[in-house]
Amino acid sequence: MSGGRGRSGRRGGSGSPCRDDQAQGERRGGVHDRWDSHGAQSPPGRVPGASADRRTPPWFHPGDSSAPRQGRPRTAGPAELPTGATASAAYQTVSGADLPGTTTTPDGEKTDYTYDSAGNTKSVAVTGTGGGNQTFDYNPATPPCGGFEGQRCKATTEMSSTKSVSIAFTYDAKGNLTKVTPPAPLGVTTYTYDDLGRPSTVRDGRGVTVIYEYDERDRVVKVDSSHYLAVSYAYDGNGNLVQRSGNTGVVGYAFDPLNRETVRTLQDGSQTRLTYRAAGNVGTRTAEKWSDHSQFTSLTVDGTTCSGQYGSTDRSERIRLGDTFFRNGPPGLSAKTTGGVDMSFNREPGGTLNSMPTGGKSYYYLTDAIGSVVALADDTGAKVNTYSYSPRGVTRAATTEQVPQPYRFAGGYRDPTGLYHYEARYYDPNIGRFNSPDPSGQEKSPYLYAEDDPVNRIDPSGLLSFGDVTGMGDWAMTGCSVVAAGYAGATTAAYS
Template identity: 25%
Template sequence: MKGRMVRLNSSGDVNGNTKVLQDAVYSFNPNNNITNISNTTTDFNTQYDYGYDGIGRLTQANGSYLGIAEGNLSRRFQQSFDYAKNGNLTAKRIHDPANGNVTDEWSYQYTNHQVTNIDSSKSGADTLTMSYDANGNLTRQRDNVKDLTKRIQVDSQDRITQIQDGNNAILGTYWYDEGGFRIRRSALEPKNNQFTNVEILYPSKFYGLEFIESENILTGVNNIYLNGVRIAAMNEAGALAYYLTDQVDSVSHVLDDEGNTLSQIQYQPYGETFVQRGDLNFSPKYNSQELDRESGFYFYNARYYDPGIARFTSADTIIDGEFDTQGWNRFSYVKGNPIGAKDPTGHDAVIDTLAGVNQVLNKLGDSSYKAGTAAKDGSFVGNSTGLIHDSAGLVYKTAAALVPKNRKELEEAAVTGYGSQLARATAKGLAKVGIEGAEKVIKNGKAIVIGEGMTAVKTAAKNLQSQGVDAKWYQAWGKNFPKGREMTPKEIGDSLGRNEKWLNSKMKDGHKIYDIGHDPIREIPSPFYAREKSLILEKNYPTTQIPRPK
């Protein structure tokens, strides 16, 4: 099959030595399903073998890990699966890898596609029990073996808002914006050998703030994306982390800017951890989604996923393929093929034969390093300040800067001068974004000013007013800005919500947006400005850059 990825290699110079970080070779059956992945690296080797039924659902999985850098540490697993015709997982078996004998078998019981009971041949009946509301949202999960209970609250839009344990102690609380983006998470997490409350604020997917209550520390991180996948992150101290992913975008390696391994992780087929070494705190893991350790659920944007039972916790609001019987199952994960398919949004299984192409030619110090360099230089990947350009690691400017004076030049630029098919496709996409943005019409003659630093924003607006422009600004915290202390995470979250509501209303009314940009001497990026830029990008809304007031 043309375009099918057969090898994924990442290597380079680390501390003066050539190091292979990934060298995964893929084998396929005639139905295009992955049957073997052999990965040989400097520090470890892995071997995975898979079998499928007639419609491509995973039925057998064998995995082995040999930690060369850990004194040949050996780990193995063997699993098998059965499914109903409608896509429901009916059995999950754990085998002894030494002889293939079944050591535990889970039997799934359903009501309306909702798994209500899981019996274990090892632990007995009702090992796990689940309850749901009328909309199909998981509201209670009881693990009778571990003696653990999760009580789950959801809002009117079927989003999890709080999780409690069996004693009604709050494990996690979650907030969302009007589009479903999770803007805040408050949870108990292990930090420095103790559990402490951790607040995570998400002004946008490109920027996050973490507040550790016990240490009274507030830190920020910039996230860098390529093709919708997080490939790197940089904290406010300038420390960089690079994420190397596999064929379904699961993070297998986290590296620093010298190529040293910070974290290394391998997964069982449906997302349970197989082997993990190093720092556990990096956010993206299976499918590059965030694992909420307080619940064991992965946040898939539209809904949550439980890797332990290989099911989503709520029904999909979208039918994934009207003529596909497996797509009508609103709880199953990627139609039973987690080896070759991923679900970036929580809505659709995506089988991407070019998955990981951004890393096939990746050499350490090239695309990953230049991505980090771009972040240090202020090229904010994925929003209107910058974007990483395909596997060669070149950084180029975004659509606003790419739009020339006429469409013909733009289309020519999109198909020449870029070395790969992916680059051309990306350039065409940016061209389309730029054209559409340039052709938007500002309706009402009114304007707003955004940027970092409220004093500079106000000055810029007043300068425009003196030129006859009806320009306004907005201060999300009003007159209640705290004196003599930092804003609390709740105050920041509330202010971000007000700021987002204001900006959405102005874009809806057709206000012209003047942007004075980042404050070059500011040490910590503004979460308000970061969220404004993200919203503008999401809506493809045009802005006009103006100089910052001196």
């Protein structure tokens, strides 16, 4: 239910709605939201565009004198969590920014980070359960992999004491990502762009090509693939998606004068009508209760109610939901426990996922150019999970999952209702819209996700979208760069 880009979340193996059975989100509908008198809007939270590396550890609260700040000692902790466990973090100043140096989670897992002089992550070393190492190489002043100085050229993961694998990135003169070369036997993924810098074709390691067409407002109007049927999209003058046409038929969407979806008409003619609270929040989707701080205090699904508990005053730092407990570190959610089963999440300083230790084994995330998880590999390099999405993040039938994990489209945490959580808000991939207005007022449209351009833009905070993700430009420089891309079939899975 939470955890955009890993801020909070849970995962369980049973069918209990208090556990994160991802399949439940695919089949639910017709349940109801309950919002408090304050409209259940998330507070603005962190400043969009600022490096995620600068986050204050989630076990500190505003006014805590031990929280790291510019010009203060950068050692935080040990701090005692509500569960009685302790955690700590030490920071270092690089290129004028306070970046994580060493963090220790409540379960004793230690992560050490190193950086180059520009603040790019050079290595991440994890000791403890499921530990591992990653190193990164970047373009110098004369770029060997094309593009510009500072763009990532290679990511190397130590799979075991005797085996390492690398993924190489190549760019064009404009800094656009043109090729991703994963370790053999996986195939190369290539990208081409139109004159406006928009992705026009993507060819994955299996030879599957996806072609994109846009209108004059940079909106995707058609996605065509050599192995998937074409899908077309139509919009109104305000940028709202009003029709989706494909091999399964036509789906229509109607909106009110405030650009809020009011009626959804499916292929068989059946309709779903949406209503809204005074603050603009959707009132007919999930049975949730909210606190005065816009936090879920309980979630009712299929007649079962799960209670939630938080470690801060926004939605990002959960410490419990139902029988699942969460542990957070500076980069994001570090671990969760459900029914005595632990699952950890190793990350770069910016919060980008790189591996998931669970059950005594480590699994590695493979992502595409916008950060969507497209595959999970074990420590031998063998594929265990694959994920396929529509352009707006709907999970496709081609998805296969042997090892359950919650992260999906654009690095977001997918909750049991089928919504994605991106820190300040929840996103409905079926229509490409958030279920509440932008609490910061920074977006042109209060409901649209990524300015209605999910192929080229992302909104990890739910407050402000930004582009240049396929070129790994600004995104890479702020620490949110792609950990691993180019898995065979990955790109088509993400965009078909």
